[in-house]
Amino acid sequence: MKGFKSKGFGFFLVLFFLILFYPWNSALAQWGRYGDWQMGPGMMGGWGMGWFGGIFMIVFWILIVVGLVFLIKWLVQATAKGGSIGQSGSRAMDILKERYARGEIDKAQFEDMKRDLANSSG
Numbered sequence: 001m002k003g004f005k006s007k008g009f010g011f012f013l014v015l016f017f018l019i020l021f022y023p024w025n026s027a028l029a030q031w032g033r034y035g036d037w038q039m040g041p042g043m044m045g046g047w048g049m050g051w052f053g054g055i056f057m058i059v060f061w062i063l064i065v066v067g068l069v070f071l072i073k074w075l076v077q078a079t080a081k082g083g084s085i086g087q088s089g090s091r092a093m094d095i096l097k098e099r100y101a102r103g104e105i106d107k108a109q110f111e112d113m114k115r116d117l118a119n120s121s122g
Contacts, residue, residue, distance in 0.1 A: 092117050 096117065100110040 093114070096105075096110065096113050099105050100107075105113070
């Protein structure tokens with residue numbers, strides 16, 4: 001025991017065993033009654049957020065899911081519209097056919113515009 005002659009080491013050894021084997025050392029903060037200055041056995045005196053917390057949590061997740069649905073729907077529609085050039089040309093061709101059917105343009109103009117549309121989309 002010559003190496004342990006230091007008084008400081010013995011003090012810390014006794015202190016270590018007292019802390020280690022003291023029966024309520026880890027739960028000291030939760031043991032007994034709370035003073036008037038503390039919140040009590042939980043946040044806000046044990047009440048927490050009450051039923052507001054549950055409602056807000058449900059509303060939050062519903063908003064997240066609805067937002068994701070709208071985002072996916074918007075992305076699908078945006079890629080469908082922008083992905084096909086033939087659709088815009090098809091719409092222009094439909095308008096041209098309608099104008100020809102109503103008599104707004106004659107056959108020569110119709111064929112000329114039809115050729116222009118075919119050249120611009122291809």
